[in-house]
Amino acid sequence: MATEPVLEVVDLRASYGSTPVLRGIDMRIGKGEIVSLIGRNGVGKTTTMRCLIGLLRATSGQIRFQGELITDLPADERARRGIGYIPQGRQVFPRMTVEENLWVSRLVGRGDGRRLTDLVYQHFPILKERRRQSAGTLSGGQQQQLAIGRALVGNPSLMLLDEPSEGIQPSIVQMICEVLRSIRDQLGTTILFVEQNLDTIMEISERCYVADKGSIIAEIGRDQLQTRDAVRQHLLI
Numbered sequence: 001m002a003t004e005p006v007l008e009v010v011d012l013r014a015s016y017g018s019t020p021v022l023r024g025i026d027m028r029i030g031k032g033e034i035v036s037l038i039g040r041n042g043v044g045k046t047t048t049m050r051c052l053i054g055l056l057r058a059t060s061g062q063i064r065f066q067g068e069l070i071t072d073l074p075a076d077e078r079a080r081r082g083i084g085y086i087p088q089g090r091q092v093f094p095r096m097t098v099e100e101n102l103w104v105s106r107l108v109g110r111g112d113g114r115r116l117t118d119l120v121y122q123h124f125p126i127l128k129e130r131r132r133q134s135a136g137t138l139s140g141g142q143q144q145q146l147a148i149g150r151a152l153v154g155n156p157s158l159m160l161l162d163e164p165s166e167g168i169q170p171s172i173v174q175m176i177c178e179v180l181r182s183i184r185d186q187l188g189t190t191i192l193f194v195e196q197n198l199d200t201i202m203e204i205s206e207r208c209y210v211a212d213k214g215s216i217i218a219e220i221g222r223d224q225l226q227t228r229d230a231v232r233q234h235l236l237i
Contacts, residue, residue: 004031005064006158006190007052012061013214014051021047023214025061027192029158032184034191036201038220038234039211045194046088048211049162052192053085054078066157084156088163088194090147094136098127101135101146105153119186120149123179141172148176152183159183161193165200173197177204201231210234 005028012025022044029035037045050056052063054075063071070078079085093101102117121128124145130138135146144164151159164180165173177200183189195201201208208220208231224230 005029006031006033006066007192008062008064009052010062010064012048012051012063013059014047014056015059016047016056020059021214022051022058022061024216025051025211025214026216027209029190029192031190032188034180034184034193034204034206036205036208037192037194037211038196038201038208038231040235041196043211044214045211046162047214049085049087049160049192049194052160053083079154079156082155082157084151084154084159086144086147086151086159086161086164088166090140090143092135092138092143092146092150094134096135097132098135098138098146099131101150102127102153105150116153116155120152123182124149141168144168144172144176148179155187156189158190158192161191163194163196165195165197170199173200174203180204196235198228198232198235201225202228208234 007027007029009025009027012022013020014022025048037048039045047056051058054073058071062069065081065083102120106117126142127145127149135143138146164176180191181204184191202225205225206222208225209216210218210220220230
């Protein structure tokens with residue numbers, strides 16, 4: 001495991017109303033790692049991501065990003081500090097063009113937005129081809145590419161992705177996995193993603209955290225990831 005932490009989560013807890021959902025999430029992710037958060041449906045994976053980006057307030061515990069305590073910061077401030085978020089279902093701006101969706105991140109992001117936009121078009125040439133097309137008219141796979149591209153233009157140090165393969169054909173999923181590895185290699189971006197697709201998990205993960213009933217119950221290392229059964233047992237509904 002990398003020694004320089006980008007994200008440290010200690011005993012993170014959160015609730016929806018009076019119902020506890022997270023009961024103790026602990027993770028430590030080093031710079032440039034690609035780590036997945038896996039588990040059965042309904043165990044708190046998406047809630048964890050919402051807490052990390054600041055869309056749901058933690059009731060207790062700590063989140064540290066690049067050594068700074070960010071547990072109580074709002075989502076927009078976390079984004080400005082370098083956390084990019086691609087939610088489940090993509091959530092692009094449907095009435096805006098592809099180009100305008102990317103421009104939004106250029107306005108609020110860090111660094112050279114023009115260079116990063118060019119990098120997005122390099123990785124996802126279909127977006128350049130359709131840059132003047134309304135995002136809502138794109139296919140699901142193209143919208144996922146746009147959602148990733150939009151996050152990338154903000155120049156994040158940490159990218160959070162919630163089920164990037166959901167509803168997307170396998171060839172596009174494979175291409176997205178290759179792009180995420182390339183982003184890590186070119187920019188040093190750390191990636192944490194939630195996933196249910198076994199092939200995607202094994203294709204791109206370097207480690208896995210396993211969630212169950214709102215807690216982290218196990219960690220799957222690089223060696224165990226070579227065995228499908230070691231991962232599959234944690235995904236069965």
